[in-house]
Amino acid sequence: MKILCVLLTAASLYLPARGISQGITLALQNAPLESFFKVVEQQSNFSFVYSKEAIAESKPVTIEVKNETLEKVLKNVFANQPLSYSINEKFIIIKISGKKKDSLIEIRGKVINEDGEAVPGATVFAQVTNKGISTNERGEFILRDISDDDILVISSVGYYKEEIRVNKETNFLIRLRIAAGTLDETVVIAYGTTTHRLNTGSVFKVSGEEIRKQPVSNILAALQARVPGMVVTQSTGLPGSSVQVQVRGRTALDLSLTDDQPLFVIDGVPYAPNNGYLNTLRSALGVPSTTTGVALPGGLSPFSSISPSDIESIEVLKDADATAIYGSRGANGVILITTKKSKVGKTTFNLNVQGGFSKITRSMDLFSTEQYVDMRYEAFKNDAVTPTRSNAFDLLAWDTTRYTDFKKLLIGETAHFSDVQASVSGGNLNTVFFLGMGYHSETTVFPGDLKDERGTIHVNLNHVTQDQKFRVQLSGNYNVDNNNLISTDLTSYINVPPNLQVYDSSGNLAWNEGGVVTDILNPLALLEQEYSAKTDNLISNLQLSYKPIKGITVRLSAGFNDVSVNESKTVPYSSQNPLQNPVRSASFGLNSFKSWIIEPQAEYERNIFKGKADIIIGGTFQKQTNEVSSLDGSGYVSDDLLGSLNGASSVRGSKSSSQYNYEAIFGRLNYNWENKYLVNLSVRRDGSSKFGPDKQFANFGAAGVAWLFTNEGFFKKNPSFISFGKIRGSYGKTGNDKIANYLYLDTWTPTFNSYQNGSGLAPTRLFNPDYHWEKTTKLEIAVELGFFKDRLLVSAAYYRHQSSNQLVQYKLPTTSGFTSVIRNLPALVQNSGLEFSLSSVNIKMKNFSWTTTANLTIPKNELVSFPGLSISPYALQYVEGQSLNVIYAYKYIGVDAAKGIYKVEDLNKDNIITTADYQVLGNSDPKFFGGLQNTLEYKKIQFDFFFQFVSQVGRTYFSNAINPEGFRYNLPMLTQDHWRKQGDVTTIQRFTQATNQAAYNSWANEFRRSDGVFGDASFIRLKNISLSYTLLNDAQSRTLRLYVAGQNLFTITNYKGGDPETQSYLRMPPLRTISAGIQYTF
Amino acid sequence: MKQFLYLKYFFAFIFGAAFFSCEKFIEVDLPTDQLTTQSVFSNDESAVAAIRGLYSEITRNNVYIGHGAMSVYPALSADELNVHTGNPTEIAYVNNGIPVNSFPLLTNLWQKGYFHIYQANAILENLSHSNSISPAVKDQIFGEAKFFRAFFHFYLVNLFGPVPLAMSTDYRDNAVIARSDTTAVYQQIVADLLDAQKLVSINYPTPEKVRVNKFAVTAFLARVYLYLKDWTRAETEAGAVINSNVYKLSTLNNTFLPVSSETILQLLPPITQIWNTSEGFSFLPFSSFASPSYSLTNSLMSAFEPADERKTNWVNSMVINTTTYYYPFKYKVKSVAAGAPKTEYSVVLRMGEQYLIRAEARANLNNLTGAQSDLNLIRNRAGLPNTTANDLGALLLAIQKERQVEFLCEWGHRWFDLKRTGRTDNILGAIKGSNWQPTDAWYPIPQGEMLSNSSLTQNPGY
Secondary structure, three states, X not given: OHHHHHHHHHHHOOOOOOOOOOEEEXXXXXXXXXXXXXHHHHHOOOEEEOOHXXXXXXXXXXXXXXXXXXXXXXXXXXXXXXEEEEEEOOEXXXXXXXXXXXXXXXXXXXXXXXXXXXXXXXXXXXXXXXXXXXXXXXXXXXXEXXXXXXXXXXXXXXXXXXXXXXXXXXXXXXXXXXXXXXXXXXXXXXOEEXXXXXXXXXXXXXXXXXXXXXXXXXXXHHHXXXXXXEEEEEOOOOOOEOEEEEEOOOOOOOOOOOOOOOEEEEOOEEOOOOOOOOOOOOEOOEOEOOOOOOEOOOOEOOOOOOOHHHXXXXXXXXXXXXXXXXXXXXXXXXXXXXXXXXXXXXXXXXXXXXXXXXXXXXXXXXXXXXXXXXXXXXXXXXXXXXXXXXXXXXXXXXXXXXXXXXXXXXHOOOEEEEEEEEEEEEEOOOEEEEEEEEEEEEEOOOOOXXXXXXXXXXXXXXXEOOOOOEEEEEEEEEEEEEEEEEOOOHHHHOOOOOOOOOEOOOXXXXXXXXXXXXXXXXXXXXXXXXEEEEEEEEEEEEEEEEOOOXXXXXXXXXXXXXXXXXXXXXXXXXXXXXXXXXXXXXXXXXXXXXXXXXXXXXXXXXXXXOEEEEEEEEEEEEEEEEEEEEEEEEOOOOHXXXXXXXXXXXXXXXXXXXXXXXXXXXXXXXXXXXXXEEEEEEEEEEEEOOOOOOOOEEEEEEEEEEEOXXXXXXXXXXXXXXXXXXXXXXXXXXXEXXXXXXXXXXXXXXXXXXXXXXXXXXXXXXXXOOOOOEEEEEEEEEEEEEEOOOOEEEEEEEEEEEEEOEEXXXXXXXXXXXXXXXXXXXXXXXXXXEEEEEEEEEEEOOOEEEEEEEEEEEEEEEEEEOXXXXXXXXXXXXXXXXXXXXXXXXXXXXXXXXXXXXXXXXXXXXXXXXXXXXXXXXXOOOOEEEEEEEEEEEOOEEEEXXXXXXXXXXXXXXXXXXXXXXXXXXXXXXXXXXXXXXXXXXXXXXXXXXXXXXXXXXXXXXXXXXXXXXXXXXXXXXXXXXXXXXXXXXXXXXXXXEEEXXXXXXXXXXXXXXXXXXXXXXXXXXXXXXXXXXXXXX | OHHHHHHHHHHHHHHHHHHHHHHHHOOOOOOOOOEEHHHHOOOHHHHHHHHHHHHXXXXXXXXXXXXXXXXXXXXXXXXXXXXXXXXXXXXXXXXXXXXXOOHHHHHHHHHHHHHHHHHHHHHHHHHHHXXXXXXXXXXXXXXXXXXXXXXXXXXXXXXHOOEEOOOOOOHHHHOOOOEEOHHHHHHHHHHHHHHHHHHOOOOOOOOOOOOOXXXXXXXXXXXXXXXXXOHHHHHHHHHHHHHOOOOOOOXXXXXXXXXXOOEEEEEOOOOOOOXXXXXXXXXXXXXXXXXXXXXXXXXHHOOOOOOOOHHHHOEEXXXXXXXXXXXXXXXXXXXXXXXXXXXXXEEEEEHHHHHHHHHHHHHHOOOHHHHHHHHHHHHHHOOOOOOXXXXXXXXXXXXXHHXXXXXXXXXXXXXHHHHHOOOHHHHHHHHHHHHOOHHHHOXXXXXXXXXXXXXXXXXXXX
């Protein structure tokens, strides 16, 4: 925390803004006027505006002043010049004296944006003549009687201000750049865009730039700690692994049935696989759940095939105002991913080549063989059991002098990655295009030649007719990913006995040393079990819009998404213990998601009284299908045939498909009264095929209001250090329908095996048409403030999301024939909290700038009520009034010094330990978390560094351990401090070697179910560093940039275990990556 | 104001489109890999598939309650098997210290038992509502479902003591179901079997003896009466099977083959799997270099009389590092190529048991000669001379000893016999020493079940 405090303090030390009275020190002797300008520009915040003619008329300057005010210096210098000057904001405008009147001209122009669209209502202001006008419908303007040497300042909400010298020209095409990083930056929201300034809801934007600064291949991983209220967790450090996202806390009581992942929308099209997993076979990335089909942590991420290079921005929608228009899918937040768009301008080529390497970060130090053998003998001695060849083959049949560092052997390699991206873009006022291609390849830290390769193509086309009435926009992404891994994460084998024989004397994989057949797998054999997943991913969207008359736009958005994954996995003879009757087998899987969506919309804009009303109304028709098929072959005669089914003596196949239809009508009314008072109302009626008859339709809606108090008259008259102020609030209802299809049907499924040449039928599930959507009611109140002309922007939000009607796999005793049934539980889960974000320009000088952005979230999760909890199967899992992640367990009170076994508190003093002794011992929610980004720019060098911080309690090594200390597994060094003899005071009990021992029982029945397996998992991580140097940036807008970046560079933590993020030392931790690259644009 | 007109039409179009298509648009196709309950019980063919599904689920996995588990776990708990896998879970069964969270306890025994009972109940309920199935088919399926409901309740009640009696598919009832006392469970078992006896056909409904017929029901009913000490009925039912002349004792090595003349009910192992029978797969060693997973205990080996041919035909041995390991060899094939025909079937009920049931019943009914003659049939088949036991006590002991070797590692006979004859403490206490507690005779109610059903109570000692 110390580091954080220092950085925050530093960020608040503002350099005082330098004004006109600031000191100028200079000495010039017969110098050209331009060099005087240069010196003044360096020492002040002012820039000179002048024409060539003016300089031609100027005389050399001689002056010597020390710490003089600018005013006096200017007066002094211009006293002898045939020129005059005027000061306007940050500009000193130079004019040829007495030339004003005879050079008045009329100019015409058109203001457009980067997409070539007209910008109506933009202000065009002539600085010198002090005249201004707004552009008309078509973005055009005429200014009469202005100086031919005037300065035009063009401004419009949502765009950067442009300054253009008239220079006797009379016709202008002015292109405004969309403002970024400011209040007027465009923000993508549901069915439209807005700006930070005018937004009534909670929307957080992460730009593509920010994502690309990080050498990570999954765009979701790049969001880690960047968005207040959002927790992003990488499941493993393997390429292609899934990244879990949780917006504003956990809402799901049963994660095996529903998930609380937000809705992912790419270019307006809901992403078919959302953030589930893509693999149907088990791979090193994770295991698909066989019961529900819902993703368990891990698995192949549907985002692994999407390239960060194709991303324009990612917006995270959180509150009711922003999400209610997504109705039954908005409860857990919505993440809008926008891909790169074309821009009007000359044809630009961009080439970016990057390469780097990764190593594992944190892992645990394990025993040497000597320590391991001592540990095992100690365990046998403690248990008074004589080691025999059957119970202690690792000591008696195996070589006890051999040592293999399995951590180094299995996960100690260096992973490499390389990435090439090329794009060409450009176009004219009517048609613009963007074509991008990329290739990415990434290896692993496992031994062997495993990798994940990705090829991407991104196309964006935009056309608008001459009269600006009809517009067509097409975007398409086609991505191919080939994930070549193995079937099992080798990290889960780093704790095999360190004297396990890996190779025999002839260099082959070793098995059953000393002739004892064991179940201990030679982990290197797993490298023989190849796994590959080939993903094809097409995301396309076509948008047509037509403006028949003023104020009305009709739009049709149609999208298609096709994601399919082709998997294969082999289990060759060589990967199995030859004495355990190996059977060669291979599995093949195909998982295909297809989704289309059509959304007709109409938008109507009109001024009503003093305000502007914007009404949007539309409908959604979506159809999604998922087909899963798998084929398993076994009994092959040769390993070489495993790629096919032909050599299998037995083949089993399965194929299933499911369909999801969804429709909705929605509407939104936005009313803006003079940029002071804003009201935003949204409604949606949803119908979904996921629910049983009579449960298919539901209504959702929200209201948002905002008051921009700095736009009130009294504020404008008395400008203060507060430059922007907004208070906003929203309230509404959203839903969650993330549940598999058909679950309400009681169906019979063909059995796994046939019987007597005929397939059997067995019941699939219980009949249950009663379940319905989960409901979340969201409330938010926020304050957004800008200080010092918006150099410092802060916002604070309080939110309260109440989720009810929880969908749960209500656990049943198996006497019911099933292990669970789906129900809407009348429980209420509340997520509330405070979110803060800050962005500040700490220093802004000509050659140096320092900006800081930071965010902090203080969340609170609470199970407010749960009628009947005590008699429900969740009685031991949840506690009313506590977090869903409550640690409800025995209280661990240390090791019995006399017996050397774990002790937990006997709360009710009845001398037996039962679940009646469970107590609330905190929770594993983060107490607070956030990120801190600093960007320093000096001339052509840009340096960014980003810290992630989390304060939390998590599962430590003691929770990961499969058996108590002393079993046939290697142990981390921290277990050296354990009970050895009577009277020892330790936190780790005596070693034991079998399950029939008291020490095993105390571990399994008491310690494992106590808070002893939890510990501090807070950390501060230097998540990202990026340093870039612009070698070339010339007038033809050619740029050449070199950069280096690092990810997960170091972590400060007291965590006892592997990585505090994945919280398992038996799963691949996120990797530390260093990369370097070069970008050339021309 | 023309613009408003356009707008009105447009909105009307959108709303109209959305509303009119509402109900229709969100109708979806049914899943391609599942059938609705209604369609399953709408014709003979799929109804037969439903009962076939029950058999298929019973043999689906190795070492589950209906397929192998009863030959392994009770044998470990009793005095039949040692374990050499080093697997702590199995060692717990040998040491009679089964933890309440033991994985196979819940998964392989309890849970699977109730899954099969649910499946039987689902067939019974849906079938009784269906009018479109031919009466003969309906009776046969009905009877088979009743048989299996009784069958699994029988094993559950003998493993766990009083158990919940699951009689419907309504999860709201079954989720809060309490344990019924043993008498009530047995009453239901008998009632189901008597019904089944009336419903199923005398002939097997399909080729081979892999579906339940009247004699299978009768043979099982004989065993149930034996356990209930209803000697008269036990003798009658066993006698009905024996006197039918459909089955006769076969040679030792043919007993467990599909062609065996002795078997009354066999289960067909799944053709697609590499194992032949669950027992063969579990008991036979992987190779000649490594000890088998399980070996027969010394006490079991010493129970064989020297001339007993079962010792050589049903037991095999191997020597590893000078230690001799004896292992069950009733099933002689560990695995075959997947898809290849199975050469052995899992034997559920056979004539050998019927003779010993009748012997025990007759002895208790004081028909000592009759008892001796039944017993001698079994002894003679094994190459042993007639029994020398000629008073009731000695004869009953001789029958128990015969059962010990005849049914070694077969369906938990030894474990149940020790319990029903009240000899656990004497015999197992002597062998297992301090590991044995009298309460170990009943397995604990799985902890997971206790947590999700507050009506359940735990057995003493856990």
